[in-house]
Amino acid sequence: MKVLLTGATGYIGSAVTDHLAAAGHQVVALTRGAEQQPGRGWHAQLVGDTADPASLAGAVTPDIEAVIHLAPPSGDAAVDTAVIEALAAPLRGTGRPFVYTSGVWVLGATGGAQEVDEQATVNPIDIVGYRPRIEERVLAEAAEGVRAVVVRPGIVYGRGGGIPAILVDRARLQGAPEYYGDQGVRWPTVHVDDLAELFVAAVERAQAGTLWHGVGEPAVAVRDLARAAGRAAGVLAAPHAVPVEQAAEVFGPLFAEALALDQSVSGAAARTALGWQPSRPRAVADLESGSYRPVEVFGAPDGPGTDAEVAAIRRLVAEVEHAQQNELVDRFLSVFRRQDPVWTTGHGKRLSGFEEIASFTRKVLPGAAAESTAVYDVERVLFLRPDVAAVNVRQQPVQHDGTRITDRPEGRPFYLLVKEDGTWRIGAAQNTIVAD
């Protein structure tokens, strides 16, 4: 299909572009700026501004087979109505899809343990007070022969962006992770690539007049997200709650209310009816050890293949951390290659061969985390071959509550990893204390 996409330069729009193209569709991007952006994978580019609905007249030409509207509304009812009119009217009587992007904030605070679904009555918070009216306006197009569909994404994460990136920035700025409002606040979340796949599914097969929650995890504790954001920022202090009034001084009262909103929202309907299958890492894992943790990568081309290898290497290093923190001898040993591994410890002890490493580990690991432990972060990966990688790691000593132990030096482990039978393992490792 040839799909007109508003908001194509944005966070969600970039992912939707990628997934539409991967599914064989052509993206015609509607952008505010006229400068050409050849690297984005668009089939064509049109200029238009949703603040000026007249500029959209003529955007939906007869060859446009679907419209996905991601650009945010202005909040001015007359302008927003005129925008929907300009984008949907040319599709009337064609049965072609018009997919509008709303958001779960129209549901307001859901409270309780029960996840709310698409049948729940809306109760929008102030920042999106105008949105239910637009949803209704869009869905009314179903009666006019438009395959009108509304998608309400949860809090979008992934690719190092979205609202969770604010948590990372704030943790870095403040030296401690923070979350807003009550400590029990939960956000429904969705990975940006999973959400993009939902938009593709909606364009391809959602029925006219339907509404879908784009939610991967119904209710993620924001406190956990904040802690993970702290890790992403390299800040190890425990997260603390910022009262909404104080958050309003930083973010403004409307956005502060949204950040403090407690919601539990089901995304089950889209899975059942549209065959949508969210598969990306969960929000906490992605913050803690995924796309919010920049790793320098050398020796391999940019792209999903390299991303997957780097993610697998990060999992291996996370396994080293987990095994050490929990004194799990067998799991620690499982990260080593069986054949002739070598390891020089942070104290300068050289271990040669799997048996020597195993007997040393059995001796020293039990009890090693009694007083304190360490966290490990991948900093740099050099692919010497597709199946051989040199990896620089940062090791920081911490208390059990994650607080950094400042009077103990950091380590800089260096791992030479080998991928055998589809699994990365340590072939050689050396830990070096950072002297200053």
Ligand SMILES: NC(=O)c1ccc[n+]([C@@H]2O[C@H](COP(=O)([O-])OP(=O)(O)OC[C@H]3O[C@@H](n4cnc5c(N)ncnc54)[C@H](OP(=O)(O)O)[C@@H]3O)[C@@H](O)[C@H]2O)c1
């Ligand atoms: N991110 C989330 O967690 C989330 C959750 C639920 C719903 N949503 C909704 O999803 C939509 C997209 O969000 P996003 O996170 O991708 O936002 P974003 O990164 O800020 O992108 C917004 C996009 O809209 C375009 N745009 C802004 N004003 C415009 C105008 N007046 N005319 C034409 N284009 C305009 C921007 O183009 P320029 O390049 O010209 O700025 C950009 O491409 C929004 O409606 C948002 O409310 C987002």
